[in-house]
Amino acid sequence: MKALSLYFLFIILISTTLNSQNENKIGEIDSTNSNCPPLNLAPIADGPFEANWESLKSYETPEWFRDVKFGIWAHWGPQSEPEVADWYARGMYEPNKKYMPYDSSMYLPHIDRYGHPSEFGFKDVINLWKAAKFDPDQLLGFYKECGAKYFMALANHHENFDNYDSKFQPWNSVNMGPKKDLIGMWSAAARKHDLRFGVSVHASHAWTWYEPAQGADSSGPYAGVPYDGNMTKEDGKGLWWEGYDPQDLYAQNHELSIVKKKIYEIWEWNVPNCNIPDAAYLDKFYNRTKQLWDDYNPDLIYFDDHVLPFHGLTDEIGLNLAAHFYNSSIKLNGSNEAVMNTKKLNEEQRKALGYDIERGKATDILPFVWQTDTCLGNWHYSPCHFINKTYKSSTQVIHMLADIVSKNGNLMLSVPLQRDGTPDSEEIRIMKEIGVWLKVNGEAIYSTRPWKTFGEGPAPVKKKIGNSFNDREKTFFTAKNIRFTQSKDGQVVYAICLGTPENTVRISALGANAKYTQQTIKSVQLIGSSEKISWKQQDDALVINLSKKIAETQATSFKITFNK
Incomplete structure (x- = not known):
């Protein structure tokens, strides 16, 4: 418990650093980095909103979101399989990193349970996750009985796996793991129980978050043997994942960023020595998220990002998504019923987006x-x-x-x-x-x-x-x-x-x-x-x-x- 308290104190200190160093000053809402590669984004829906801050500042929060007050979130995906708390898909590749709630690494429990990460990586954990007793209808009926007025499901986490029938990410819950369209099932159950439905998107960070998967042990019997984050499609012949490219999951065909000393640097795209994502990665994220909105029509989308996905590199992706969501909602509902929540917003940005405090x-x-x-x-x-x-x-x-x-x-x-x-x-x-x-x-x-x-x-x-x-x-x-x-x-x-x-x-x-x-x-x-x-x-x-x-x-x- 002492270690747990120290961890919480550490997180609070990190948060304070974030607030002082990374939150924008009022009015500073343009964030385009000259290092951002040219993007090829699909067109957004027609409507009154344009993909710029000035246009989005005319947004008004829909009445339903002001009324609901209490919602339930299912933070549930393939990282739930090991039942070892959060950030497992990163921690299992970090031999010297300690993660709470255990006073040890996730790396050692992974080896004890599954084997070495050069032979059994997170891609293989996905294959074990079957969601055997998943019953969204029963769960959402229970949550409504407990007072929830809206519900949010995890569309993807930093491990880069889509919990829906993704056209742009082959590593998804329809193709492997549960082999079910989880977001589709959540959405249907929410509608049945008259709950407003939201989705959360966390995958923008996979580029840097997954970098330890490219590593290798520095000592011991596996010293120098690359972890499976280096594998490619050709390595899967004859294995359960044959035909799938691990790089679609890990996104690690790039030079490593210089080793980071602060957790928050994993989140930021404008810090020194951060390897910049390529255009294919950025376009793919945009397409995955746009499809998520277009196919499932959620009322709310939450981005686990500071300001917008890739803020500090470019706001173009996030601004286009916001304008598309708002215009699409108007077409679908006759008025804008959409809510888009993100973190670390200044007063000007809060006029355009929903402000979330994690x-x-x-x-x-x-x-x-x-x-x-x-x-x-x-x-x-x-x-x-x-x-x-x-x-x-x-x-x-x-x-x-x-x-x-x-x-x-x-x-x-x-x-x-x-x-x-x-x-x-x-x-x-x-x-x-x-x-x-x-x-x-x-x-x-x-x-x-x-x-x-x-x-x-x-x-x-x-x-x-x-x-x-x-x-x-x-x-x-x-x-x-x-x-x-x-x-x-x-x-x-x-x-x-x-x-x-x-x-x-x-x-x-x-x-x-x-x-x-x-x-x-x-x-x-x-x-x-x-x-x-x-x-x-x-x-x-x-x-x-x-x-x-x-x-x-x-x-x-x-x-x-x-x-x-």
Whole structure:
């Protein structure tokens, strides 16, 4: 656990470096590197949006995304097969790299289980992944029961494998592994259960992320023997992958970037000594992503990128995709229902795209709708969270949700699936508890808008908020921490106490002379209870007196209605 804490601290430090070094200044939204090769991008759909920032800044977030508030993400793909947490397809090629949650490398467990990566590489892990119990209809029915209003599936990860019937990436879930169109199945189930459907795309990074697959051991019996990231189509004769080119997966027919000392450099295309992707790689990414949108018509697409895919090298790919998505949505729906979420956006860029904060949250109400994406445990499934009971609790998730919604955000929660496509029993228990709370208190969450202030109460013990990767620090709220939302018409304010209050609740922001209150209060109701409660709007606070102790709950919601 000590090693785990050190890892989390390291990630927070990396995030701070990213914020200080790599986030654009306001107005600096053009990012074209002279080293970018000429591109040959397919035409975009006709419509009012053009592939430039000025045109895209006229984008307006669709109402559905402002209303849904809570979504579930299935961060699930072939890296779920080993059940060794995240970044397995990179870590298995790094003998001297330690990855959490294990205080060891992924390289050693890979050899113990499968063999040496020169003989059994990640391409072979893909062949083992069968998704034997995958039932999207059952899963999405369960997620909806637990309060989800939208759902997102992993279209591909940094390992460069498409979980759909890809016309441009032969290494996909229809041709191998499960031999199923997973995104097609997810999409159909989402539509059946009336959930908005999203896809996440992470494959832009494979060029640098996979570079360790080109390596070799520096010592031992396999010293100097190249890992399978160097293999080509000719090496597959007589093997299960005959006819497929490993370079379509690994994309490693290029010179290595100079060895990196900082994780964030894997993400950036404008750092010194980064090997620039060739035009074929860039065009292929564009075509794969455009097909994903055109064939499956998701409502939302999330890019695991800073600003746009290949930002720092070129924004042309991302701008074309954004304009195409928006114009296509208008043709399909009659209005633009599309949402395109990315990270590290400055204020100007947030006018054109949806702003996502990975594993973090805002410090105050933001003027544009935004999203937190986070996870119950690790992004890809790791049994250590089940064994050690270290998942986020339902209380933590509910407190995050109330805080995020009060600041104009949505919460996208990843529930990592086991290799077979099922959640474990602990995840199911946590999700059911969230669902029970939302059944009672959903009125204070769904289809609400931020009020004049996000909340009040003592500051929780936390080192820093407002940046990515800060949600791993445990934050302890009490019932004196209150978060506010309001109805669309502004006649109702919801006050959510982050805990179970005792006999008296004082809400300073709703006092008669408070700067936020311009109307007198008509009624106060404890949501989920028919019991009448006594209250008084004093000059300095709304004081609610509870006649008897209420049932213990993760958070307690009051509905305050104003006189017109």
